[in-house]
Amino acid sequence: MNNIYNPITTDILQQLKDIVGPVNVLTDEERIENYSHDETSKEEYAHMPEVVLTPTNAEQIASIMKIASKHTIPVTPRGAGSGLSGGAIPLFGGIVLSVEKMNKILEIDEANLTVTAEAGIVTNELNEHLKSRGLFFAGYPMSLETCFLGGNIAENAGGGKAVKYGVTGRYILGMEVVTPQGEIVNLGGKITKDVSGYDLKQLYIGSEGTLGLITKATIKLLGKPNVASDLLVPFATAQEAIAVVPLILKQGIVPTSIEFMDRSSTEMACTYLNETLPLDGVGAMLLIELDGTDEATIEREMILVGDLCTEHGAMEVYIAEDATARERIWSVRRNIAEAIKVYSPIQSLEDVVVPIGSIPLVLPFLSELSKKYGVRIPCYGHAGDGNLHATAIKDPEMSMEKWKEIEPALLSELYAFIVGELHGKISGEHGIGLKRKSFLKAVTPDGEYELFKSLKKAFDPQNIMNPGKILV
Amino acid sequence: MNNIYNPITTDILQQLKDIVGPVNVLTDEERIENYSHDETSKEEYAHMPEVVLTPTNAEQIASIMKIASKHTIPVTPRGAGSGLSGGAIPLFGGIVLSVEKMNKILEIDEANLTVTAEAGIVTNELNEHLKSRGLFFAGYPMSLETCFLGGNIAENAGGGKAVKYGVTGRYILGMEVVTPQGEIVNLGGKITKDVSGYDLKQLYIGSEGTLGLITKATIKLLGKPNVASDLLVPFATAQEAIAVVPLILKQGIVPTSIEFMDRSSTEMACTYLNETLPLDGVGAMLLIELDGTDEATIEREMILVGDLCTEHGAMEVYIAEDATARERIWSVRRNIAEAIKVYSPIQSLEDVVVPIGSIPLVLPFLSELSKKYGVRIPCYGHAGDGNLHATAIKDPEMSMEKWKEIEPALLSELYAFIVGELHGKISGEHGIGLKRKSFLKAVTPDGEYELFKSLKKAFDPQNIMNPGKILV
Numbered sequence: 001m002n003n004i005y006n007p008i009t010t011d012i013l014q015q016l017k018d019i020v021g022p023v024n025v026l027t028d029e030e031r032i033e034n035y036s037h038d039e040t041s042k043e044e045y046a047h048m049p050e051v052v053l054t055p056t057n058a059e060q061i062a063s064i065m066k067i068a069s070k071h072t073i074p075v076t077p078r079g080a081g082s083g084l085s086g087g088a089i090p091l092f093g094g095i096v097l098s099v100e101k102m103n104k105i106l107e108i109d110e111a112n113l114t115v116t117a118e119a120g121i122v123t124n125e126l127n128e129h130l131k132s133r134g135l136f137f138a139g140y141p142m143s144l145e146t147c148f149l150g151g152n153i154a155e156n157a158g159g160g161k162a163v164k165y166g167v168t169g170r171y172i173l174g175m176e177v178v179t180p181q182g183e184i185v186n187l188g189g190k191i192t193k194d195v196s197g198y199d200l201k202q203l204y205i206g207s208e209g210t211l212g213l214i215t216k217a218t219i220k221l222l223g224k225p226n227v228a229s230d231l232l233v234p235f236a237t238a239q240e241a242i243a244v245v246p247l248i249l250k251q252g253i254v255p256t257s258i259e260f261m262d263r264s265s266t267e268m269a270c271t272y273l274n275e276t277l278p279l280d281g282v283g284a285m286l287l288i289e290l291d292g293t294d295e296a297t298i299e300r301e302m303i304l305v306g307d308l309c310t311e312h313g314a315m316e317v318y319i320a321e322d323a324t325a326r327e328r329i330w331s332v333r334r335n336i337a338e339a340i341k342v343y344s345p346i347q348s349l350e351d352v353v354v355p356i357g358s359i360p361l362v363l364p365f366l367s368e369l370s371k372k373y374g375v376r377i378p379c380y381g382h383a384g385d386g387n388l389h390a391t392a393i394k395d396p397e398m399s400m401e402k403w404k405e406i407e408p409a410l411l412s413e414l415y416a417f418i419v420g421e422l423h424g425k426i427s428g429e430h431g432i433g434l435k436r437k438s439f440l441k442a443v444t445p446d447g448e449y450e451l452f453k454s455l456k457k458a459f460d461p462q463n464i465m466n467p468g469k470i471l472v
Numbered sequence: 473m474n475n476i477y478n479p480i481t482t483d484i485l486q487q488l489k490d491i492v493g494p495v496n497v498l499t500d501e502e503r504i505e506n507y508s509h510d511e512t513s514k515e516e517y518a519h520m521p522e523v524v525l526t527p528t529n530a531e532q533i534a535s536i537m538k539i540a541s542k543h544t545i546p547v548t549p550r551g552a553g554s555g556l557s558g559g560a561i562p563l564f565g566g567i568v569l570s571v572e573k574m575n576k577i578l579e580i581d582e583a584n585l586t587v588t589a590e591a592g593i594v595t596n597e598l599n600e601h602l603k604s605r606g607l608f609f610a611g612y613p614m615s616l617e618t619c620f621l622g623g624n625i626a627e628n629a630g631g632g633k634a635v636k637y638g639v640t641g642r643y644i645l646g647m648e649v650v651t652p653q654g655e656i657v658n659l660g661g662k663i664t665k666d667v668s669g670y671d672l673k674q675l676y677i678g679s680e681g682t683l684g685l686i687t688k689a690t691i692k693l694l695g696k697p698n699v700a701s702d703l704l705v706p707f708a709t710a711q712e713a714i715a716v717v718p719l720i721l722k723q724g725i726v727p728t729s730i731e732f733m734d735r736s737s738t739e740m741a742c743t744y745l746n747e748t749l750p751l752d753g754v755g756a757m758l759l760i761e762l763d764g765t766d767e768a769t770i771e772r773e774m775i776l777v778g779d780l781c782t783e784h785g786a787m788e789v790y791i792a793e794d795a796t797a798r799e800r801i802w803s804v805r806r807n808i809a810e811a812i813k814v815y816s817p818i819q820s821l822e823d824v825v826v827p828i829g830s831i832p833l834v835l836p837f838l839s840e841l842s843k844k845y846g847v848r849i850p851c852y853g854h855a856g857d858g859n860l861h862a863t864a865i866k867d868p869e870m871s872m873e874k875w876k877e878i879e880p881a882l883l884s885e886l887y888a889f890i891v892g893e894l895h896g897k898i899s900g901e902h903g904i905g906l907k908r909k910s911f912l913k914a915v916t917p918d919g920e921y922e923l924f925k926s927l928k929k930a931f932d933p934q935n936i937m938n939p940g941k942i943l944v
Contacts, residue, residue, distance in 0.1 A: 111718060111829030158665045167665050170642075183919035189895045190827035193630050193639050193857050195678045196897040197904060197912055197924050197942060202674040206667045223724035246583060252695035252765065293724065294769060355662035357583030385665050423661045425668040432668060440669055447655035451931070452669050458930030459923070470669060 005074050005092050005464070008050045012071055016053060016095075019063045024101070026052040035096045038083040039143075040435055042346075049076065049090040054101045058176055058184050058215040061097065065213075066182035068095060074467050075180075077209035079119065079151025082143040084337075084349055085433030087155065087208045091468035097213060099150050105129055106216065112190045114173060116218045119150025126219075135221040138165035141429075142334050150214045156206030158429030160333070161289070163249075163384035164256040165222075167429065169205040174218035177204055180211075180465040190218055203455075208431050209466040211459040227298045228256070228291035230326045232277070232318040233309045238262045238284035238379070240313040243360045245383045247308060248288070253301045258384030259287040259333050265340065265380040265391075269332045272339035277332060282315065286383070287333055289326075336380050337389070346394035348407055352418045353387040353428030365417055366390050373410045374398075387428035390414070411439060419443040432470045441472050477546050477564050477936070480522045484543060488525060488567075491535045496573065498524040507568045510555040511615075512907055514818075521548065521562040526573045530648055530656050530687040533569065537685075538654035540567060546939050547652075549681035551591065551623025554615040556809075556821055557905030559627065559680045563940035569685060571622050577601055578688065584662045586645060588690040591622025598691075607693040610637035613901075614806050622686045628678030630901030632805070633761070635721075635856035636728040637694075639901065641677040646690035649676055652683075652937040662690055675927075680903050681938040683931040699770045700728070700763035702798045704749070704790040705781045710734045710756035710851070712785040715832045717855045719780060720760070725773045730856030731759040731805050737812065737852040737863075741804045744811035749804060754787065758855070759805055761798075808852050809861070818866035820879055824890045825859040825900030837889055838862050845882045846870075859900035862886070883911060891915040904942045913944050 008016075017025050026032050027050070037046040055061050068075045074094035081088050090096050102118035105126070109115070110133065117126060123144040127136050141147050141157035151157070153175065158167045174188035177200075187201040188194065204211060235241035238260075245258055261269075262284040270277055277285075288305055290298050306317040320326045337349060354362060363379065370377045375398070381389035392410055394403040418424040420443075426432075432440045441449060456463070456471060480488075489497050498504050499522070509518040527533050540547045546566035553560055562568050574590035577598070581587070582605065589598060595616040599608050613619050613629035623629070625647065630639040646660035659673040660666065676683060707713035710732075717730055733741075734756040742749055749757075760777055762770050778789040792798045809821060826834060835851065842849045847870070853861035864882055866875040890896040892915075898904075904912045913921060928935070928943060 109829070110722075112827045113721070114827075156665075156667050156671075158667075162665060179919065179923070183922075185917070185919045185923065187920065189897070190829075191825050191858060191895075191897055191900070192828070193628075193634060193825055193859055193900045194897045195628050195630075195680075195901055195903045196899045196908075197916060197920075198927050199628075199674060199678050200920065200923055200927075202671060202677075203927075205674075206671050208667075249585070250582075294766075297766060297769065353663050353665055355584045355586075356664070357581070357662075386663060387665055423663075425661070425663055425666045427668045428663070428665045429667055436668075444669060445657070447651065447657040448659065448669070448672065450655075451651070451657065451672055454930040455670050455672075455675075455927075458926040 004072065005094060006071050008073060008094065012067060013051065015067055016051065016064065020053050020055045020060050024054040024056065035078060035098065036089065038081045038086060038088045040084055040086045045086040045089055045434055047089050047091050048093065049096040050093045052096045052098060054098050056101050058178055061178045061213060061215060062182040062184050064095065064097060065178055065180060068464050069181055069462060072462055072464060074464050076466050077213040079148035080146050082147045083151060083155065083433065084430040085427070085435045087431055087433035087469055089434055091434060099148065102215065108133065109190065113221045114190050114218050115221055116216060117149055118216045119148060119214050121149050123147050123149060123152060130221065134224050136224045137171060137219050138222050139168035139171055149217060153205055153214050153217055154207065154209045155429070155431045158382060158385065158387060160257045160259060160382065162382060163258055164254045169202065171220045172201065172205055172217055173220050175201055175204065175214055176216045177212040177214055180460040180462065188218070208433060208469050210456060210469050212465065225291040225293055227293065227295045228289060228326065229298055229302050230320040230329055231288040231302065231306055232320065232329050233286040233288065234278065234282040234315045235313055236281060236283050236315060238363050239360065241284040241286050242363055242383060244286065244309055244312045245359055246356050247312065248305055249356055249384065251304060251308065253304060255288050255305065255384060256291045257287065257289040260383035260388065261285045261287065261333060261336065261380040262378055264376065264378040265336045266332065268339040268343050268378065269336045272342055273331060273335055275328065275332055287329055340378060340391050340393060344393040344396065346403060348392045348411060350390045350414065351387065351427045351430040352390065352414065352424055353385065354418060354422040354424030356386045358422040358424065359383060359386055361422060362388055369410055369414060373406050375406060385428060412442065415439050415443050434469055437470055437472050440470065476544065477566060478543050480545060480566065484539060485523065487539055488523065488536065492525055492527045492532050496526040496528065507550060507570065508561065510553045510558060510560045512556055512558045517558040517561055517906055519561055519563050520565065521568040522565045524568045524570060526570050528573050530650055533650045533685060533687060534654045534656050536567065536569060537650055537652060540936050541653055541934060544934055544936060546936050548938050549685040551620035552618050554619045555623060555627065555905065556902040557907045559903055559905035559941055561906055563906060571620065574687065580605065581662065585693045586662050586690050587693055588688060589621055590688045591620060591686050593621050595619050595621060595624060602693065606696050608696045609643060609691050610694050611640035611643055621689060625677055625686050625689055626679065626681045627901070627903045630854060630857065630859060632729045632731060632854065634854060635730055636726050641674065643692045644673065644677055644689055645692050647673055647676060647686055648688045649684040649686055652932040652934065660690070680905060680941055682928060682941050684937065697763040697765055699765065699767045700761060700798065701770055701774050702792040702801055703760040703774065703778060704792065704801050705758045705760065706750065706754040706787045707785055708753060708755050708787060710835050711832065713756040713758050714835055714855060716758065716781055716784045717831055718828050719784060720777055721828055721856065723776060723780065725776060727760050727777065727856065728763045729759065729761040732855035732860065733757050733759065733805060733808065733852040734850055736848065736850040737808045738804065740811040740815050740850065741808045744814055745803060745807055747800065747804055759801055812850060812863050812865060816865040816868065818875060820864045820883060822862045822886065823859065823899045823902040824862065824886065824896055825857065826890060826894045826896035828858045830894045830896065831855060831858055833894060834860055841882055841886060845878050847878060847882070857900060884914070887911050887915050906941055909942060909944050912942065
């Protein structure tokens with residue numbers, strides 16, 4: 001790759017210190033190493049920045065961008081670093097701009113049911129603050145205990161409750177963005193509909209920090225449902241479990257979640273958490289959540305869903321109604337990714353998404369791939385969204401050379417099937433980032449890809465804003 | 473305005489005839505006059521095209537765009553012509569490209585709960601086809617008896633059910649678009665989440681045909697609720713009625729609709745339809761719809777909402793539960809715009825949108841404007857979305873000179889208040905088009921406006937795709 005960027009000179013570094021204060025400028029190798037990677041498990045994806053800045057407001061970020069623009073220095077926005085596609089990695093060095101110190105709730109507006117917060121707030125903290133008011137933010141990435149609001153928006157994070165509530169973007173009413181040129185722009189507001197010009201807000205949602213840096217957001221809140229139940233439903237085979245998913249959705253019931261966990265994912269998570277779930281003869285499980293305001297309705301829907309599962313091969317239907325039991329199950333589900341990583345740090349966590357009706361076609365193909373390439377591919381994910389986290393893992397005894405040969409071939413074949421045969425997409429929520437950019441080019445028709453490039457060039461003609469992500 | 477475009481020569485006309493067939497090429501002045509305006513009531517907004525084309529597929533449209541691009545000829549996409557901002561008016565002549573002959577349903581996919589249809593299908597027809605399957609498209613523009621799907625998407629049409637169901641864009645999973653350069657691009661699909669590259673689909677939604685022409689779309693369907701009730705609630709004053717709106721929404725109940733009609737709007741519609749509603753001493757009415765799958769729930773919510781209205785000054789709460797009674801009320805609501813137009817064809821139908829909590833502040837300001845400028849401003853609209861159709865009308869005895877002086881001043885003052893004081897937007901659903909473009913520039917901060925311009929230039933560098941709309 002041709003590095004067209006300029007280094008950060010002593011003089012520029014001083015200017016940056018003047019903007020954010022010396023305490024918010026990190027250059028010490030040991031400290032900036034943390035900012036050289038995200039949660040994507042591949043050494044090649046790591047890259048050291050020259051400097052990490054932790055500004056405390058949008059004005060500082062605007063000043064930083066003006067300097068970066070003047071001197072053609074790459075700037076990589078960073079949230080919690082919990083991303084899974086290498087989006088926060090400073091591929092060309094330069095500046096990492098972390099929003100970690102911008103973590104305030106600015107306003108809770110109960111008349112309009114909105115909260116306005118800075119980009120660096122942890123998702124779960126936001127909901128902790130809202131709980132006592134009976135309100136909640138319906139975005140629910142699985143990393144909610146660590147991920148930042150800004151990152152959620154930049155990646156349009158999905159997660160475990162999208163079947164009913166949709167993904168993060170649906171709740172973003174307004175945002176403040178700093179452009180690559182250092183302009184502070186406020187988009188949207190507290191309004192629920194708006195056709196006053198192009199919908200730039202929607203464009204920034206999911207643009208992975210390549211068009212600008214999100215500094216704060218106004219979020220639509222919902223009244224917290226006061227009834228929720230989870231069904232944990234084991235099946236003898238993964239195929240039986242997944243085949244029930246479109247059948248549930250056709251009932252007209254909208255569960256909050258329909259999560260899928262195959263046996264090996266579940267086992268690894270249980271081991272990792274020192275948890276036990278009944279796994280005798282189990283090939284896979286569905287975790288189905290229902291929530292609402294009316295206990296009788298939830299009860300009725302639970303029975304309907306449970307019966308449907310039983311009719312289609314469920315071995316058992318376990319019901320978790322109290323918070324502790326529910327959290328136990330969800331904790332297993334949330335910790336699968338981490339558990340697989342502990343088992344085998346060399347792996348490729350995938351994020352394919354297909355039309356709901358085509359989910360049953362994904363698992364047999366994964367089995368074929370698994371056999372063909374001789375690697376295990378545990379699979380779990382948001383089955384109710386057609387979004388599966390197939391994870392190809394390098395077994396400890398496989399050589400790194402072999403793995404490096406296999407991984408791209410396996411992914412190419414997987415993506416070609418998902419996009420070409422099932423009309424799906426290669427990422428439902430983790431994003432393209434660094435990890436999938438060459439694959440995105442391979443599966444995207446030229447006409448669409450050209451529009452991607454035009455868009456990036458229009459917003460960031462110098463290519464200084466998170467360069468090397470999404471596009472090759 | 474400087475016309476940078478080339479005329480359609482005999483030779484070019486022949487090429488267009490070769491593409492779509494002579495029967496789909498209209499040049500006869502009498503016939504093309506229909507395509508010189510939309511439903512925006514202002515003579516100055518009309519402009520004759522040189523030719524109207526009615527292609528029958530996307531390939532023909534792509535070929536047309538290639539010719540237009542080669543010769544720098546402006547192309548104005550057109551749906552049903554039911555728009556209210558002059559979006560379909562061929563301001564610079566050239567080609568009007570009407571999708572009226574592309575009106576087929578291509579597929580109803582019950583496994584994925586989607587319908588795929590061409591851009592020229594009438595919204596209501598779509599739902600008629602879906603009815604027997606217990607499904608519906610939740611987009612509900614008030615012009616649903618005439619408006620086309622393509623136009624709904626291009627304008628991101630809102631309408632009467634957005635409180636619960638959101639606006640058109642929420643349901644568009646996939647679309648086929650022809651770019652200004654004549655490329656056919658397919659965006660999205662049947663998937664419900666997707667972060668594989670920039671969200672171009674969302675960008676086209678609401679872009680008013682200025683970035684490309686939508687030729688078909690895949691729509692997410694919902695199961696049709698089998699219970700619905702409407703409450704018609706008269707209040708002595710408009711201010712009392714509107715003040716109840718945020719109170720209802722804070723209950724945690726999500727009505728399908730909360731529509732507002734002031735006395736003069738209601739009277740005009742009743743006269744127009746030869747309908748009678750009880751209007752003795754009534755200053756305004758709310759029309760509140762609840763729908764769902766459970767009769768008891770709807771009943772309970774209806775009582776809650778009714779009681780709340782009564783506690784806050786409602787004179788009466790009328791309940792309409794059967795289809796005929798419900799349609800009578802809704803027909804009044806849907807026909808207000810047409811009725812006001814019949815009363816006074818010279819008028820300005822506005823579409824401002826504010827945060828829900830600020831709705832009560834809009835009416836007193838409209839009263840002030842009404843007094844200051846000496847014009848009536850009947851007001852109605854989607855109060856539950858904060859979206860009000862204030863309509864300034866020229867009384868028959870006012871001179872045209874006076875009106876022409878008053879109208880822009882009144883609108884400027886209204887928009888400045890809505891945007892500057894209430895943090896609202898100048899259009900919630902009708903769009904900017906031709907009518908509001910100078911006002912949009914006036915109220916949009918430079919940073920955001922520059923991004924609008926960059927975006928348009930990136931997609932349509934020749935400015936041939938619906939030129940003269942949104943941007944000045």
